[in-house]
Amino acid sequence: DAKTTQPPSMDCAEGRAANLPCNHSTISGNEYVYWYRQIHSQGPQYIIHGLKNNETNEMASLIITEDRKSSTLILPHATLRDTAVYYCIVRNGNKLVFGAGTILRVKS
Amino acid sequence: GAVVSQHPSWVICKSGTSVKIECRSLDFQATTMFWYRQFPKQSLMLMATSNEGSKATYEQGVEKDKFLINHASLTLSTLTVTSAHPEDSSFYICSARGKAKGGGSTDTQYFGPGTRLTVL
Numbered sequence: 001d002a003k004t005t006q007p008p009s010m011d012c013a014e015g016r017a018a019n020l021p022c023n024h025s026t027i028s029g030n031e032y033v034y035w036y037r038q039i040h041s042q043g044p045q046y047i048i049h050g051l052k053n054n055e056t057n058e059m060a061s062l063i064i065t066e067d068r069k070s071s072t073l074i075l076p077h078a079t080l081r082d083t084a085v086y087y088c089i090v091r092n093g094n095k096l097v098f099g100a101g102t103i104l105r106v107k108s
Numbered sequence: 109g110a111v112v113s114q115h116p117s118w119v120i121c122k123s124g125t126s127v128k129i130e131c132r133s134l135d136f137q138a139t140t141m142f143w144y145r146q147f148p149k150q151s152l153m154l155m156a157t158s159n160e161g162s163k164a165t166y167e168q169g170v171e172k173d174k175f176l177i178n179h180a181s182l183t184l185s186t187l188t189v190t191s192a193h194p195e196d197s198s199f200y201i202c203s204a205r206g207k208a209k210g211g212g213s214t215d216t217q218y219f220g221p222g223t224r225l226t227v228l
Contacts, residue, residue, distance in 0.1 A: 036219075043112075043201045043219035044152065087151075094140065096203070096217055098152040 004088045009103040012082075018075040020102050022088030025069040032091050033064060035073045037084040038101070044087065047073065078106045110136045112204050114220035121192055122228055128188045129223045131202030137182035138204035142217070143175070146199040158185060182206065192227040199224055 005023040012018040024033060032051050036044040048055055048062045050071070055062040061074040075082055087101040111134040121127050131141060140159050144152040156172075158164035158179035166172045176188040185204075189196055201222040205215065 034217075038152075041199070041222070041224075043114075043203075043222045046216055046218060049216065094157060095142070095154060097154060098144075100151050 004090055004099050006086075006088050006099065006102045008100065009105065011105045011107060012075075012078045014080060014106055014108045015077055018078040018082065018104055018106070020073040020075075020086050020088075020104065021070065022072070023070045024088070024090050027068050027090050029068075033062070033068075033071050034089045034091055034096060035060070035062065035086065036089065036096075036098075037082075037086045037104075039081075039084045044098075047086075049091075078104075080106050080108060082106050110134075110204075110216075110218045112138075112202065112218050112220040114200075114202055114223050116223060117221065118224040118226075120226045120228065123193050124191055126188055126190045127192055127225060128186055129200055129202070129225075131185045131187070131204070131220055133183050133204045133206065133218075136204075137207045138185070139182065139206040140204070141179050141185040142203040142205075143177060143185075143187050144201045144203065146201060146222075152201060155187075189225065192225070194227045197225055197227045 032049050034049040035047040038044045048060050050062045064071045083106045085101040089096050113132045115130045143155045146152045154167050155170045156164045156166045158177050160179050160182050164177035179185040199222050202220045203217050205217045
């Protein structure tokens with residue numbers, strides 16, 4: 001399984017960009033990187049995913065390094081409602097296996 | 109994104125009883141469904157994977173006779189916790205992946221809101 005490493009926690013000021021890093025040095029060529037977040041006592045929410053190219057949607061941007069060994073999720077203008085646990089996952093075949101994630105605290 | 113619902117959102121039961129949790133994909137056909145469990149302050153743990161019309165594949169350490177999974181249709185999967193005990197108290201979350209009703213596949217996995225089970 002390609003595993004991911006994320007910092008346990010991060011703080012971000014409201015209105016500023018939140019940049020969440022993820023290392024996945026053992027990723028295989030055909031494995032996608034997925035990002036989800038989980039707000040307390042709710043099911044995980046899909047944010048974005050990518051393979052090689054950078055991706056952007058209405059929620060966030062995903063920057064993947066050229067060697068694909070790491071990626072960064074960018075929330076361009078963090079709000080208090082973005083406080084959550086963010087999970088970076090390399091999809092292993094049919095499964096999404098969750099690690100510990102990063103607790104992002106957005107502060108006013 | 110696609111919508112996945114769960115029912116009930118919470119349940120309290122007595123030790124020794126069985127509890128059934130339903131998971132529905134509302135706007136797509138879920139060819140594959142997943143069941144996770146999450147204990148307080150821990151990450152999600154995958155329990156089993158099921159394909160529509162097939163038996164579920166359980167992860168190592170998950171008792172298939174205790175956690176019965178049925179995925180009889182493309183929009184419904186159920187998890188039954190049999191003879192529940194206090195240590196089964198947890199947050200159970202289903203997830204689904206499949207084909208959009210309008211055509212095409214949705215390879216992204218979407219999650220339900222979770223069911224909080226408390227066994228007394």
